[in-house]
Amino acid sequence: MNQMKMLADFDKEGFKKEVITNVKTLFRKPIEEATPQQVFQAVSYAVKDDIIDRWIATHKEYEKKNVKTVYYLSMEFLMGRALGNNLINLTYYDAVKEALDELGFDLNFIEDQEPDAALGNGGLGRLAACFLDSLATLGYPAYGCGIRYKYGMFKQGIKDGYQVEMPDDWLKDGNPFEVKRSEYAVEVKFGGYVRVENKNGRNYFIQDGYQSVRAVPYDLPVIGYGNNVVNTLRIWDAEAIQEFCLDSFDKGEYEKAVEQQNLAKTIVEVLYPNDNHYAGKELRLRQQYFFISASVQRAILKFKELNKDIHKLPEKVTFQMNDTHPTVAVAELMRILMDEEGLEWDDAWDITTRTCAYTNHTIMAEALEKWPIELFSRLLPRIYQIVEEINRRFVLKIQEMYPGNQDKVKNMAVLYDGQVKMAHLAIAGSYSVNGVAALHTKILEERELKDFYEMRPEQFNNKTNGITQRRFLLHANPLLANWITDKIGDEWITNLSHLKKLKVYVNDEKCQHEFMNIKYQNKIRLAKYIKEHNNVDVDPRSIFDVQVKRLHEYKRQLLNILHVMHLYNRLKTEPEFDMYPRTFIFGAKASAGYKRAKLIIKLINSVADVVNNDASIEGKIKVVFIENYRVSNAEIIFAAADVSEQISTASREASGTGNMKFMLNGAPTLGTMDGANVEIVEEVGIENAFIFGLSAEEVMKYEREGGYNPMDIYNNNQAVRRVLTQLIDGTYAPDDPDRFRDLYDSLTKEDVYFILKDFDSYAEAQQKVDKAYQDEKGWAKMAMLNTACAGKFSSDRTIEEYAKEIWKLKKVKVSLDK
Numbered sequence: 001m002n003q004m005k006m007l008a009d010f011d012k013e014g015f016k017k018e019v020i021t022n023v024k025t026l027f028r029k030p031i032e033e034a035t036p037q038q039v040f041q042a043v044s045y046a047v048k049d050d051i052i053d054r055w056i057a058t059h060k061e062y063e064k065k066n067v068k069t070v071y072y073l074s075m076e077f078l079m080g081r082a083l084g085n086n087l088i089n090l091t092y093y094d095a096v097k098e099a100l101d102e103l104g105f106d107l108n109f110i111e112d113q114e115p116d117a118a119l120g121n122g123g124l125g126r127l128a129a130c131f132l133d134s135l136a137t138l139g140y141p142a143y144g145c146g147i148r149y150k151y152g153m154f155k156q157g158i159k160d161g162y163q164v165e166m167p168d169d170w171l172k173d174g175n176p177f178e179v180k181r182s183e184y185a186v187e188v189k190f191g192g193y194v195r196v197e198n199k200n201g202r203n204y205f206i207q208d209g210y211q212s213v214r215a216v217p218y219d220l221p222v223i224g225y226g227n228n229v230v231n232t233l234r235i236w237d238a239e240a241i242q243e244f245c246l247d248s249f250d251k252g253e254y255e256k257a258v259e260q261q262n263l264a265k266t267i268v269e270v271l272y273p274n275d276n277h278y279a280g281k282e283l284r285l286r287q288q289y290f291f292i293s294a295s296v297q298r299a300i301l302k303f304k305e306l307n308k309d310i311h312k313l314p315e316k317v318t319f320q321m322n323d324t325h326p327t328v329a330v331a332e333l334m335r336i337l338m339d340e341e342g343l344e345w346d347d348a349w350d351i352t353t354r355t356c357a358y359t360n361h362t363i364m365a366e367a368l369e370k371w372p373i374e375l376f377s378r379l380l381p382r383i384y385q386i387v388e389e390i391n392r393r394f395v396l397k398i399q400e401m402y403p404g405n406q407d408k409v410k411n412m413a414v415l416y417d418g419q420v421k422m423a424h425l426a427i428a429g430s431y432s433v434n435g436v437a438a439l440h441t442k443i444l445e446e447r448e449l450k451d452f453y454e455m456r457p458e459q460f461n462n463k464t465n466g467i468t469q470r471r472f473l474l475h476a477n478p479l480l481a482n483w484i485t486d487k488i489g490d491e492w493i494t495n496l497s498h499l500k501k502l503k504v505y506v507n508d509e510k511c512q513h514e515f516m517n518i519k520y521q522n523k524i525r526l527a528k529y530i531k532e533h534n535n536v537d538v539d540p541r542s543i544f545d546v547q548v549k550r551l552h553e554y555k556r557q558l559l560n561i562l563h564v565m566h567l568y569n570r571l572k573t574e575p576e577f578d579m580y581p582r583t584f585i586f587g588a589k590a591s592a593g594y595k596r597a598k599l600i601i602k603l604i605n606s607v608a609d610v611v612n613n614d615a616s617i618e619g620k621i622k623v624v625f626i627e628n629y630r631v632s633n634a635e636i637i638f639a640a641a642d643v644s645e646q647i648s649t650a651s652r653e654a655s656g657t658g659n660m661k662f663m664l665n666g667a668p669t670l671g672t673m674d675g676a677n678v679e680i681v682e683e684v685g686i687e688n689a690f691i692f693g694l695s696a697e698e699v700m701k702y703e704r705e706g707g708y709n710p711m712d713i714y715n716n717n718q719a720v721r722r723v724l725t726q727l728i729d730g731t732y733a734p735d736d737p738d739r740f741r742d743l744y745d746s747l748t749k750e751d752v753y754f755i756l757k758d759f760d761s762y763a764e765a766q767q768k769v770d771k772a773y774q775d776e777k778g779w780a781k782m783a784m785l786n787t788a789c790a791g792k793f794s795s796d797r798t799i800e801e802y803a804k805e806i807w808k809l810k811k812v813k814v815s816l817d818k
């Protein structure tokens with residue numbers, strides 16, 4: 001490997017010694033007797049030593065310069081594994097690999113011992129993780145603020161084709177990279193009532209009779225690539241305020257202590273496993289206020305250490321709210337400014353609305369957070385008072401702008417119908433509202449948030465998502481990373497637009513060969529993974545057609561598997577039909593309570609059972625459902641993909657980010673004109689993608705007109721009718737022919753996701769893939785062009801836009817005094 005210049009002299013012998021010492025001091029063992037997990041820990045602690053000085057130096061520099069800082073507030077950070085990524089960004093990966101070789105260990109194997117930090121569900125959480133990587137790499141002062149869930153995203157098992165969920169006890173062996181910062185603990189209060197106290201002619205609002213927990217931060221280092229910058233992901237744990245007192249004779253005190261312990265324990269117990277879906281649970285609101293109150297309190301304390309005048313807050317701090325989950329930040333900041341800093345409303349509101357900013361990640365109606373007032377006011381009495389006043393003033397403003405227009409009030413009020421509408425609160429309290437891809441932002445402006453947009457168009461802006469090439473190319477696909485560096489140098493690692501220099505090679509046969517050979521090696525690596533974890537044999541010479549993402553009806557895994565059923569029918573009944581061997585690879589977790597999504601998983605596995613075991617089709621189709629799809633195996637999957645399935649109902653996928661990871665690794669998109677697919681096609685050219693289906697406009701037009709009638713298709717389309725019938729005739733469920741009836745009903749009654757409507761067009765696009773793949777040179781060129789045109793989709797580009805246009809941050813340089 002050669003792509004990493006060494007940042008500072010890496011002391012290999014010293015490192016080896018440290019690993020050996022660490023095993024001894026941590027586990028009382030000589031290294032020869034250590035388990036792989038123990039070696040992983042020892043190596044991680046040694047790496048942490050290399051991080052610490054940079055971490056301290058970075059924060060010294062931030063303090064010295066008193067820089068503006070963004071606090072990225074997010075319920076989710078889907079970080080994946082840290083060790084490999086930290087080594088990559090320290091530029092020590094190759095050196096450590098060598099050091100471990102000499103100690104008799106394989107770095108990849110050691111990396112595999114680390115559990116994923118799965119503190120997130122899917123796109124929104126992984127985006128937050130990519131953003132942290134880019135912020136540190138670009139040298140922007142930033143904190144990620146979140147929750148240290150004891151259990152992250154559940155582990156998925158597949159039993160008899162069904163998903164089963166198992167707890168993700170990711171902290172059971174400890175987390176070598178984290179640092180507990182007890183000295184920064186703060187108190188967070190729930191419930192009780194608000195008492196008014198008059199002091200010197202001013203009313204003060206005091207929360208009394210509350211329950212509280214101590215929020216204790218754990219810091220994780222976020223390392224910039226090759227620049228000495230180490231930012232912080234601060235995740236909050238909850239502890240009881242009162243120590244549990246076993247010999248207490250006072251029963252009341254004892255019970256209170258137990259209660260507080262339980263409260264603390266339950267708050268951070270588990271991540272809600274819902275993607276794009278609001279479940280309205282009280283504990284979830286507790287989690288939200290818990291980490292927001294802690295993060296905002298701490299940020300204000302830190303600000304006050306360096307600044308005297310609280311009015312300067314917007315010059316030094318932005319709170320970026322990752323969707324509406326952190327929106328109580330608006331009211332919490334108001335509370336602190338008024339109740340603790342003694343400001344009047346107008347002053348506090350001015351500061352707040354110049355400090356908070358909001359990103360919207362979905363237009364899915366079921367994801368909209370609307371808390372019942374009863375619950376909200378009971379749990380957060382003081383915060384609720386403030387929200388009431390925000391609403392009162394906001395409604396006045398609406399009425400002033402649109403006198404007599406009740407519809408406007410109804411559409412925009414923060415409190416309506418007995419509910420607190422979190423998106424409306426976020427917009428009312430923010431100076432910036434952004435969508436995550438051009439099409440998504442347009443839909444927000446023209447439809448979803450139209451009234452808000454008309455009221456204040458300058459507040460709205462687009463920030464198309466991105467991904468970090470450090471994890472999803474440099475670490476995930478070392479063969480391709482090296483090849484690229486050989487061809488064009490290594491600047492792409494921190495400036496992805498350099499990839500366009502690859503364009504001169506796309507017609508070069510030797511390069512095509514090399515590129516496709518790398519893909520083939522990566523397919524062998526994935527085939528091996530599938531054999532080990534799923535015990536299915538797949539042929540790396542077949543087309544690897546991949547759909548990996550959360551399971552959701554709008555993402556239409558069902559369309560994909562129905563089409564597989566259709567191909568199988570053709571192979572079985574049309575003697576003249578032939579196809580290039582194809583491996584359909586799925587990976588997806590379904591929210592534990594999402595029945596239909598789980599049934600789709602069962603269907604995929606049932607189809608796999610039938611098709612994979614039918615010798616008569618000579619292995620032309622294989623179907624694989626990869627268990628427990630997560631960041632760490634995603635890295636292997638993207639590198640090996642030939643085709644990227646991005647087939648959401650147009651208008652529903654706000655952006656998508658998996659689409660970008662496939663593109664970067666040379667897999668053309670088979671997709672609808674939805675989310676960032678639109679921009680991918682813009683970059684690579686429509687001739688280098690396989691686009692099908694209704695447009696967002698068309699979908700929205702049907703919806704305005706009350707949908708379409710799927711029975712028209714059922715009655716006229718024999719291929720569709722056939723696969724639908726197979727859902728209920730026991731073809732894929734001989735023991736229980738009614739098993740998939742719910743899917744049949746959903747498609748034939750309403751088909752709200754236009755699966756039947758798009759079926760033919762999808763099948764046609766799939767045929768084009770089949771044909772295109774058989775043109776070896778043409779395919780190689782297309783694949784290479786996808787990599788070459790992926791520059792725009794680096795999260796570095798996205799973060800530069802946020803930093804310049806929303807956050808107004810300045811870059812900081814960090815040097816190490818040796």
Ligand code: 6GP
Nearest residue numbers: 123124276361362436653654655656
């Ligand atoms: C997701 C969107 O569904 C996805 O399209 C986008 O790429 C991603 O956010 C990052 O912006 N949204 C969620 O995961 C979610 O839960 C509330 O939104």
